[in-house]
Amino acid sequence: MLVALLVTRSPLGEFDLRYESIESHGMGYWFLSVLLMILMHDTYFYWTHCAMHHPKIYRLFHEVHHKSTNPSRWAAFAFHPLEGIVEAGIIFPIIYIIPYHLSVLFVFLVFMTLYNVYGHLGYELYPKRFNKNFIGRWLNTSVSHNTHHSKFNGNYGLYFLFWDRWMRTLREDYDTNFVEVD
Ligand SMILES: [Zn+2]
Ligand SMILES: [Zn+2]
Numbered sequence: 001m002l003v004a005l006l007v008t009r010s011p012l013g014e015f016d017l018r019y020e021s022i023e024s025h026g027m028g029y030w031f032l033s034v035l036l037m038i039l040m041h042d043t044y045f046y047w048t049h050c051a052m053h054h055p056k057i058y059r060l061f062h063e064v065h066h067k068s069t070n071p072s073r074w075a076a077f078a079f080h081p082l083e084g085i086v087e088a089g090i091i092f093p094i095i096y097i098i099p100y101h102l103s104v105l106f107v108f109l110v111f112m113t114l115y116n117v118y119g120h121l122g123y124e125l126y127p128k129r130f131n132k133n134f135i136g137r138w139l140n141t142s143v144s145h146n147t148h149h150s151k152f153n154g155n156y157g158l159y160f161l162f163w164d165r166w167m168r169t170l171r172e173d174y175d176t177n178f179v180e181v182d
Helices: 002-009 011-015 022-052 055-061 073-077 081-088 091-097 102-119 142-151 162-166 174-180
Strands: none
Touching: 022 055, 022 081, 022 091, 022 102, 022 162, 055 081, 073 102, 091 102, 102 142, 142 174
């Protein structure tokens, strides 16, 4: 959050696409821009996360976050500073590609933090068989990320399972693991 505010208020923010009045783009776009930020972040996270699992850089960037094989909510904030830099990097594509109101950035950052904590919660909040329904098939869950921590490979997504399903990195034990925590 602090990083985002520093960037948008610094010379780096000089060319960003921030607009001042919500009315200038309308409330429809306000909601759309939240969704666009979440989709962009999901894509950014998936690919940088996969990259950080490459054996050549895993230890340097990502091993600290994987110290916890059965994470608690605090694991969401446990990572190496280098990984922190990679994660904070999402702010640049967002502010240079998506026209945004500062309140949208705030909502996005709060959502990001809450979903990250949920992903590391250690128990599932979504209902039974959620993994099988039309919407649940595409949403990332705490079960999915918890398995990523215990098994290390597969389930790289953040908010959604689009990329994991498209790239066939969703672990085969996902559905059975989901049933077990019911
Ligand atoms: Zn990982
Ligand atoms: Zn994690």
